[in-house]
Amino acid sequence: MRKEIVLSGFGGQGLVLGGIILAEAAVLYQGKQATHTQSYGPEARGGASKSEVIISDEEVNYPEIDCPDIFLAMTQDALNKYGEAVKKESIVIIDTEYVTDLSVLKDIKRIYQFPITEISKRETGKALSANIVALGIIVGLTGVVEKDNLEKAVLKRVPPATKEMNLKALNAGFELAQKTN
């Protein structure tokens, strides 16, 4: 098994942390190999930002992603910039609060549209946990790691005072995805 996942959005949406959490769930709790890389340029300070995770049963040598299996777009800019790499069989997840124009996604069958940031605000009162809602959705839709392991990885990385809030965000995303699937 080898899954290539791109989390894209706006610098500040927590997608680098999201990628690290997903990869740690795989490496530390599920016994898999994984790499995490992030786009690292002027765009990380406000423009489109990208966080890439490869999860595999075997050692990951080449760490770059050409065509992601799972692609998350949390902003229109990110979708426009990175969406062209998406392939027909990819699973695409969109935050409808920021993404309205899907024309870059040609012939993609599995596009899932959720108001991710809206759900985060509704569940936790904060837009801040939208990255964790998104992780819940990804794992709910794809099972790329087990939910238990994602939970452990979230709890390891978030500040103690926000643990409950983040678990709520994760569950909201996960359940929504399960209902959809």
Add this chain to the structure above:
Amino acid sequence: MTCQNNIKFMQGNEAVAEAAILAGVRFFAGYPITPATEIAEILARKMPLVDGVFLQMEDEIASMAAVIGASMAGVKAMTSTSGPGFTLKQENLGYAAIVEIPCVVVDVQRGGPSTGLPTLPAQGDVMQARWGTHGDHPIVVLSPATVAEAFDLTVQAINLSELLRTPVILLSDAVVGHIREKVEIPSADSLKLIERKITNKSPEQYQPYVAGEDGVPEFAYRGKGYRYHITSNIHDEAGFPATNNHEVADSLLRRLHAKIDYYKDELTFYKEEQCADAEFLIIAYGCVARSAKEAVHDLRKEGIKAGLLQLQTLWPFPAEIVQKYCAGVKKVIVPEMNLGQLINEVKLNALNKDVIGVNRVDGRMITPQEIAEKVKEVK
């Protein structure tokens, strides 16, 4: 599976910082620069916790000087930088080489020359690492391809600098520095550490540059009665300038190189992948070795007998190893993120086999496909 304490998921730069602390580095002076900044950032936080010193200096020249000074006082010392800063450290690196003061410089390579591509990977400093400072100096250069290797080779760099009393360069790159992956951190007591040889001669008998059989002089701590002179001029065994003495000059320069040669086996690190029956040998190092390994797997699936020799020690160039691996193959492919640096050393040692480069200087990693295509093209 539960989370084991010693299994970590971390960046290459983090692994360098962790290794430095565990290997006993207690002095770090540096100046932040992408893509090496995390090393300084982490050590700024961790050094005080182990009673070490972190100094952010005014520039790279001063930080190299501070590192040498700390090591002269008997502390394991290190700095980190990228290409432009590495250039500034070169003058003092030569000083460390001739006065035989151990130190480690981490160069996390980015695209150059000059400020070049500040955030993107390259391998343009291979020759700078070898010949950046002037004069016939010795140097050891190690290059990691993974986070685990970044950890291991940092420990080795520190050990070798102590063993040889010479500067050692860890030549990383922006891919290895910033990628996060699994690494197993060994416990402190399981690490094999090497400390510089301390003299047991009395202060009256001690001569700072009398070398043993291995060519390495013994160290004496100042402040314990030992008073001696250190100069970057050609010096005699007592440490005093001998700038008109041809015999002293000759024997000092030759000894500086002989001590590296003496420990050649201890400092030559490499890995191989499916080389036993290989017809096409890929020789790679640093992040490109990752793509090369993938290319070997892909080519083997197509029935093409490819193998990888990954060089972890770049300097002194492991000539005999390269000769050995080139002996049975048809052609040799050297992918590098520069326009051809280490390939020239390979050519000298490829036993007249065809040596073909795959080169990329646009700030992107060489892909496994590019390497595999080249193998098929020259087949």
